[in-house]
Amino acid sequence: MGRDGRLREVAAPFVAAAPAGARVRTRLRVSPRDAEVLLAVGRHLGSLAGRDLAARCAEGRLDAGGQAASRAARKRALTAESSSRWAGTITRVSENAWQLADRNLAAERGSLRARVRKIEARLAVPAGARAGRITGYATSAERYSKTIRLKALKARLAKVEQAIGGGAVSVTRGGRPLLRSRLSLKDAGLTEQQWRQRWEAARLFIQADGEKGKDLGNETLRWNPGEGWLEVRLPAPLARLANRPHGRYRLSCPVRFSHRGDEVAAQAVARAAVHYDVSYDPVKDRWHLDAAWKTPARPAPSLDKLRESPVIAVDVNAGHLAVAVVAPDGNITGVPFTIPLQLAGLPAATRDGRVRAAVTQLIATARDHQARAVVIENLDFAGARSEGREKTGSRPSRGKHGRVFRRLVAGIPTARFRDRLVQMTANAGLHVVVVDPAYSSRWGAQHWLAPLREHHPEATGHHAAALVLGRRGQGHRARRRASGNRAAPEDAARPAQARSRKPPKAKTAPRKPAAPRDTRPPPGTKTGPPHRTTTGNQAAEDRTRPSAEPILTITRCRGTVIAGRPDMGRRRGSGRGAG
Numbered sequence: 001m002g003r004d005g006r007l008r009e010v011a012a013p014f015v016a017a018a019p020a021g022a023r024v025r026t027r028l029r030v031s032p033r034d035a036e037v038l039l040a041v042g043r044h045l046g047s048l049a050g051r052d053l054a055a056r057c058a059e060g061r062l063d064a065g066g067q068a069a070s071r072a073a074r075k076r077a078l079t080a081e082s083s084s085r086w087a088g089t090i091t092r093v094s095e096n097a098w099q100l101a102d103r104n105l106a107a108e109r110g111s112l113r114a115r116v117r118k119i120e121a122r123l124a125v126p127a128g129a130r131a132g133r134i135t136g137y138a139t140s141a142e143r144y145s146k147t148i149r150l151k152a153l154k155a156r157l158a159k160v161e162q163a164i165g166g167g168a169v170s171v172t173r174g175g176r177p178l179l180r181s182r183l184s185l186k187d188a189g190l191t192e193q194q195w196r197q198r199w200e201a202a203r204l205f206i207q208a209d210g211e212k213g214k215d216l217g218n219e220t221l222r223w224n225p226g227e228g229w230l231e232v233r234l235p236a237p238l239a240r241l242a243n244r245p246h247g248r249y250r251l252s253c254p255v256r257f258s259h260r261g262d263e264v265a266a267q268a269v270a271r272a273a274v275h276y277d278v279s280y281d282p283v284k285d286r287w288h289l290d291a292a293w294k295t296p297a298r299p300a301p302s303l304d305k306l307r308e309s310p311v312i313a314v315d316v317n318a319g320h321l322a323v324a325v326v327a328p329d330g331n332i333t334g335v336p337f338t339i340p341l342q343l344a345g346l347p348a349a350t351r352d353g354r355v356r357a358a359v360t361q362l363i364a365t366a367r368d369h370q371a372r373a374v375v376i377e378n379l380d381f382a383g384a385r386s387e388g389r390e391k392t393g394s395r396p397s398r399g400k401h402g403r404v405f406r407r408l409v410a411g412i413p414t415a416r417f418r419d420r421l422v423q424m425t426a427n428a429g430l431h432v433v434v435v436d437p438a439y440s441s442r443w444g445a446q447h448w449l450a451p452l453r454e455h456h457p458e459a460t461g462h463h464a465a466a467l468v469l470g471r472r473g474q475g476h477r478a479r480r481r482a483s484g485n486r487a488a489p490e491d492a493a494r495p496a497q498a499r500s501r502k503p504p505k506a507k508t509a510p511r512k513p514a515a516p517r518d519t520r521p522p523p524g525t526k527t528g529p530p531h532r533t534t535t536g537n538q539a540a541e542d543r544t545r546p547s548a549e550p551i552l553t554i555t556r557c558r559g560t561v562i563a564g565r566p567d568m569g570r571r572r573g574s575g576r577g578a579g
Helices: 031-057 064-079 084-124 140-165 176-188 190-202 236-241 263-267 348-366 382-387 399-411 414-427 440-455 459-474 566-574
Strands: 022-028 221-225 229-233 248-250 273-280 284-293 311-317 319-326 330-342 373-377 431-435 551-556 560-564
Touching: 022 263, 031 064, 031 084, 031 229, 031 236, 031 273, 064 084, 064 551, 084 140, 176 190, 190 273, 221 263, 221 273, 263 284, 311 348, 311 459, 319 348, 319 459, 330 348, 330 459, 348 373, 348 414, 373 414, 414 431, 431 440, 431 459
Parallel strands: 311 373, 373 431
Antiparallel strands: 022 284, 221 229, 229 248, 273 284, 311 319, 319 330, 551 560
16 A cells, blocks of 8 residues: 555556577587587686676776777777687677676665665654654664664765766676685585686686578587587687687587477578577586577567466465466466475576476466466565665564565565566467556455355465456456456446446345244143134125026026026025025
8 A cells, every 4th residue: 555545556467578589508418628628718718708898897887889989999909819709799798797787786776775765764763653654663772773784874875876976897707606605615515626616617708699691690609400510610829729620629529409409400500690608517517508599579469369268377475386277257267276486595507497397387287278378476576675674664674574574585586487487488389467466465365265265275365366466467356346357348448446336235134934833732731622714695606607508497486487597597596585
């Protein structure tokens, strides 16, 4: 809710754009000679990449024209020690690294400003007091500790603003976490030799950008899909290691892409640009080759088209995914289920593998129910991550509850799961619909948890939240409507606030039948005679019917002869004065 107590506006759902490129990996089973050549190339180009990155960081912030001039000058300096194509890739990677570091500085500045603003607002209120919607710190000791923290945050903010103003960024080739682990090898569980191997492997540089119209899509790293070989164009100082003409080295092992290899081969044969990247894993002692290329743009279908089929609604949580299949009418189909997704404390490769397995299960569910889209929440915890452990609203900030909440936020793989889901669903021919997560848990527990448990006793509040997300993806309101899910045709084009609302008719409680009376007499009493009522005088009833044959009868009634049918005479004789 907003500060005035009103519900905030729920954003409209949208279809996530399909990825603009693809990337696959295969293993290189190289010989000792091949590994020796690849290490020599990676170390030489890695030293050039480090030098170029340092030169780019020293130049600071540049406009578009300055970036082009700087890159051209640095490329000329590197060409003599490598080649024009190697130098072009190195300068591009350096520029991208600088831009990423600059965005990280801007994000850190925003986070520091949010924390400083929050602490200053709470320090303006005495300890244990409250001013409007702002609550002061609980105790004087906590308030004093926050004043010290405020000074530290302001000092960090001043350094970040100074770095942004001067365009000075910090980039670590090989990764800052690995660099910091050198100071505590015992805690990292590494020896100095193991750390050195990982550090050198992370700083290798063997990647080349593709070129459209060139033979096999790349002149520097060339892969032949028909014959299955990979050639590397050696830098000028390493030309002595070549085993092919024109300073090239061909690996002795066959190279094949088991996953989407036909697409890579089609790109190479069509002379489309293909980017190749060779990497080394010192832990497993394996070499890998990555291929990346641009995919043709595919227009996203409209929401109305996707809403004609069921959708797979997913509620992302720490440690699991709550899944529900929602039909076009907004009702749940089948049984809601949970997909375990434990990622805390696992290596990056293991986390990525578990995310892939979870997405694969979602794709299989979509195919079983003939769904065309997967609905997820647009949840990134931007506010919680920017303000850190400072209190906002009802969010816990200190003590055990605060640590549990921050650990919970850090354990939800929002961005990683969303990116991997978009990539894999696009390959499977599915689409991703992103909806606003506002009030999904609250309204799910309020309106849908009890009906769900009537049919599925094992359903939880997360499944109810997934149902709310699925209803939003299908174009329905999250809360239940007494008159049905769909709006009236005359109200469909009008906003929800302007639609006519008819209160549902009050249902009358069913009337309870009265308790049956005991008609038996009490014990020890005699049954009395029945009470009869006499009929008394009754008027004659006319039951005249046409006879089959007219018969003449003569009846004597007080000296009068009456001619008629026999039945008439009998009725008259049965009355008063019959003789």
